[in-house]
Amino acid sequence: MSKLISTFQSQEHQFWQYLLQHIQISLISLFIAILIAVPLALLLRRFPKIAELVLQITGIFQTIPSLALLGLLIPFIGIGSLPAIVALVIYALFPIVQTTYTGLQQIDPSLSEAAIAFGMNRRERLMKFELAIAMPFIMAGIRTAAIMIIGTATLAALIGAGGLGNFIMQGINSNDVNLILIGAISSAVLAIIFSYVLHLLEKAKIRTILISFFIGLAILGGSYYRPADNHPQITIGGKLGSEPAILINMYKDLIEKDSDIQVNLKPNFGDTTFCYNALKSNKIDIYPEYSGTILETFVKDPTHSNDPKTVYNEAKNGIKKLNDFAYLAPTKFQDTYALAAKTSFAKEYHLKTISDLSNASNITAGFDLEFANRSDGYLGLEKLYGLHFNVKTMQTSLIYNALNSNAVNLAEVYSTDSQIKQYHLTVLKDNKELFPPYQAAPLMSEKLLKKYPELKSILNKLSGKITDKEMIEMNYDVNVKQESPATVAHHFLEKHHLI
Template sequence: MSALMSYLTKNQSAIVSALGQHIELSVIAILITVVIAIPLAAVSLNHRKLGELMLQVTGVIQTIPSLAILGILIPFVGIGTVPAIIALVLYAIMPVFQNTYAGLTNIDPLLIEAADAFGVSKRFKLFKVQFPLAMPMIISGIRIAVVMVIGTATLAALIGGGGLGTYIILGIQTNNNNALIVGAVLSAVLALVASALIRILVRVPVKHMIIGIMVLAMIIAGGVGVKKLMTPKVENVVIAGKMGGEPEILINMYKDLIEQDNPNVKVTLKPNFGGTSFLFKALQSHKIDIYPEFTGTVLQSLVQGHTKLNADPNVTYQTAKQALLKQYQMAYLKPMRYQNGYGITVTQATARKYHLRTYADLKRYPQLWAAFDPDFYQQSDGYPGLQKTYGLNFKSVRTMEPALRYEALAKGKVDVTDAYTTDPQIKKYHLVLLTDNKHFFPPYQGAPLMTKRFMTQHPQIVRSLKKLAGRISTTDMQTMNYQVTVQHQKAATVAKHYLKAHHLLK
């Protein structure tokens, strides 16, 4: 509990900001849902076939995984809050429409006949008779939608939409239970509070409710407008990073260097923005300006026609740079010194016992037990290729999740496992990385990736980023990852300390 309170104190402003983003996403999505679903249900009241069709359509949408919807939306609306809000609205429409339609169509026919007998207009009957009678069902649908939206909004963090999901993802990626608890608990509390507030709406007249929704929408729109007017006119550069501690360290370094050398530039960071495809698409659609990418990833996942990689880091970089420029008009700056690629690791005790220094040494000891990440175990550029290149034939090979395989290795349950060369667990458990003496694994060096146009228009920013070229050793990055992932220090603090220690930051 003391560790959790300490984490809350240190990250108070960031947590409040994430909570505000989560509320903003949820409120906007619910307002749009209500504006669409309730009138649509009212229109469908006199067109039952349309109503039944809408029920089927909204039901089908509910069966589509949320990540799939986000992936479908990205090519059309990019990455960030817009696709997140659209996805949330699609998920929220069903309960609101369904309950509103059911509430309006299941009113006692005698009451409807009584209203018709008085000769009231359709508008009067709808707002004074049908809506008030259906209101409990409508409110129930809205309450279900709100809880659903608040829970699903955590996925917005995967595409740079922000919110409390950032802490959930951060907690999973860095094994930080405090961050995970903060994100999960605040999301649950927010859902409970919102559900309780909505129950109060049962007592509010329909007319007042509609006016309230309109006023709230106007306040939000006005707030956004005022914020834009009051924001100083400085150039804003958006830098994003993949999920995990290491990308967050790198983008904080980029930020510090750029803002030090360019006083008129404000850098906005988007950590834990998502995977490679999300980031690259965001760069193509100008949703972000820069993100760190690895040479091996460029050739294997982003560009076409480069299935075989050269073992020479410089050749790999030049090939990636030219392919990015030719195929996508992207600029790829010089990489840093360290490599974050696949490796094979053992404990110090195992290395001493069997005199292990290289991958080739493993061939002499088939009695060893190995545990690999599921992807590494199946991929051709993982264990199958490694087995063929080095003639490995372990006594037993298991598949384990990344965090579990390190723990199993440290406890002596297995003898050999795969690793990323900058993983903090290597330092945590004092493991030994063996040498890839046949250069099976391709080079993976990180470097800033941006569009050619951005590079041409911002030569000063490019000069700032070039200060990291050829710097940061594998040991340096292991240490920084350890500080962020294991010791739970802030990535911004760790990044700034490195830059100052190496005289890159004043």
Template sequence: MENLLETFNERQGDLWSELLNHLGISIFSLLIAMLIAIPLAIWVVRYPRVAEVGLQIAGILQTIPSLALLGLLIPLVGIGTTPAIIALVIYALLPIFQNTYLGISEIDPAIEEAADAFGMSKMRKLFKVELPMARPAIVSGIRTAMVLIIGTATLAALIGAGGLGTFILLGIDRNDMPLIIIGTVSAALLSIILSSFIRWFERAKLRHSIIGLVILIVLLGGGGIYSAYANRQQTVTIAGKLGSEPEILINMYKELIEDEDPDIKVELKPNFGKTTFLYNAVKNDQIDIYPEFTGTVLETLIEDDSIDTQGLSEEETYKQAKEQLQQQDQLTLLEPMSYNNAYALAVKDDFKKEHQLETISDLASIQSEIKAGMTLEFIDREDGLRGIEDLYDLDFETSSMEPALRYQAIDDGRVNLIDAYSTDSELRQYHLSILEDDKGLFPKYQGAPLMTTEFAHDNPQVVEALDKLGDKITEEEMQEMNYEVNVEDESAAEVAHDYLSENGLLEEEK
């Protein structure tokens, strides 16, 4: 509890900012969904067959996994708030459309006939009879949609839209339970408060309901949307994948750029998400720079399947990655850093000693005893589990896990083999040893800033600033910095600044 309160006090400012952002995105999405679903449901009441088709389509859209939907939207509309709002609107359509349609279509026909007998026009009958009678059902649909939106909006953090999901994703990645609790409880409380507020509309007069809804949207939703869209200025936007290491690197990028040219404003988007999200974002000019790895470029991002990374030196891997990026997407990969953050297989120190393990090949003698926990990305890669099974002729039980959870699993004894990166702080934290890749499966993974060739050409001062990191940072230094952030709870910005200062990379520090 003490740790939770301490984290809450430290993160109050960030929590308030992300809460408003989450609220703005959610209310704006709900408003759009209502403007689409309610009029459409009113129109199709007289056309039951069309209504059935509409319900089927809305139902199908809601079955699309949220992460997949966000991934599909990025190439079309980019990253940030826009794809998040589109996805949330899609998920909110079904409950609002369905409840509005059922609420009006199930009104007693005798009441409809009485309204016609009084000579009411269609519009007058709609507002005086049908909507008031259907209002409980409509409000119920809106409440369901709002709860759904609040929960789903946590994934918006994966594509740079912010919100309370930032706390949850960061907590999962760093195995920081207080962050997860703060994000989860805040989202739950927000859902309860808004659900209760919407329930008030069910009892209030229709005119008062409409006025109250407008006020809610303007006062609460307006602030979040305004912060998302207004006051934006020309900046260099740098994003990073999930984890402490990318966050440290992008903070280094920020300091180097602003130190080189104080007139440049740098905006950071840490814990942005998956590799493909970032790659599409930089291609579509949604971000300007992000740290990528040479091996990832050749294994994941380049479409040429004929490239073989096995046996390539660090220099050859970088040269291939740089040339292929330029040819395929007109992207530029700057000079890489020294350390090689390669894939690895890791076991507990005592397990290694007990079974006399030194190399991956040594696993062949105990593969029946192996219970592996690995990330889904590693399992599905040719330079991951697939390659290990083929090159080393191994076959063992494997479960897919989120990156942070696999370390907890091996520490608890639920698994005894995991995939890792050679600079992970958890190797030191959980007393793990890396097995030597004695057949040379894993490519070289040197980190380097990735940007469009056009951006590099137009911003030579940025390139000059970032090139200062070329051939800097050893594996030991990177692992130590990760340890300071993940285990000793130092901020990534402070760790980044300390390294740059101690190594004389900032002009003001020299």
């Protein structure tokens, strides 16, 4: 418990930011779902045959896995809050439509006949007693939708929409149970609060419910208000993990020290594809990318060189030609792919290089899906080294757990991972030089650089800085010692007299 409390205290500033994002996404989705579902149910009451079809369709929407739905929406809507809200609205429609329609169908026809006899028109009947009778059903559906929305909204972190899911993703990525608990418990508590508030409204009058609805909309709108600021602002995003978080905090400190530009950070914004698409769609302005990744993933022109300078120049020229992006000077460290094993396993089979793996039998390897299908990954190991393993594909953050628990005995790692030090692993030498250099450098549009030309000289202060050992230590400080990326980045810049 003390560890959980200390972790919360170290993340308190981000907690309130992520909580607000989660509430905003959830409320917007819930309000939109109500505005669509309730009128739709009122309309369907007049067309029972069509109602069955609509209920079946909205029910089918709920069978679509959340991740699949988000993936389907990205090509059409992009990334960020919008696709997350669209997905959440789709999931919330069914319970609200179903319960509202059911509640309206439960009204005794004789009541409607009596109301007609008293001269009430359709609108008067609806407002004076039909909605009041159906309200317990309607609120039950809204409560169900609200709980579903808040729980599913944790996945919004996967597409850069923020929210409490960021803690869960950080925890999985750094193998930190406390971060996972902070995200999960907070989401559960938020769902309970929403459910209780809606429960209180179940027996309220329609006027009270409508007033509460509009008050909620006003509060939601107010949460987006920001005072006018005349300073120029840019947004810097980072991939999942401690290393990108450290780098973007360095960028922020350097930029804000040497210019009047204010920097907004979006750490743990997503994987390579999300960050790249966010940069192309101007959701973010800068993010740190690796030279080998640019060539392999975006330019799709695998390098034939293992010289860091050559690879960097190929990446710089290739990405400029492809998207008119500027790729600034790189840092010194090489966060390249590597293969690692527990030291006991390496000693048993006398493993020092990747070629030595041919002497070991029945090797089970843990690779992520990307590495398993890359020419500079497992495909390259098969072609260049002639190696064949029993491969288990899994999320990158789970690979070290699998290796530590002996579920696999060989793992794909990154050469600056803190877990190498934490678990005392043996990293095998890439003696045939399969893995290209992966140097990190700021990636941005040429348009942004023309607007703020000072960014080049500011960010190039990191050129040739940060050794492999320093990066491993900084990752270790964040992942194991639980120091914040901002603190670790600031200490490094101060130590090297960059700020």
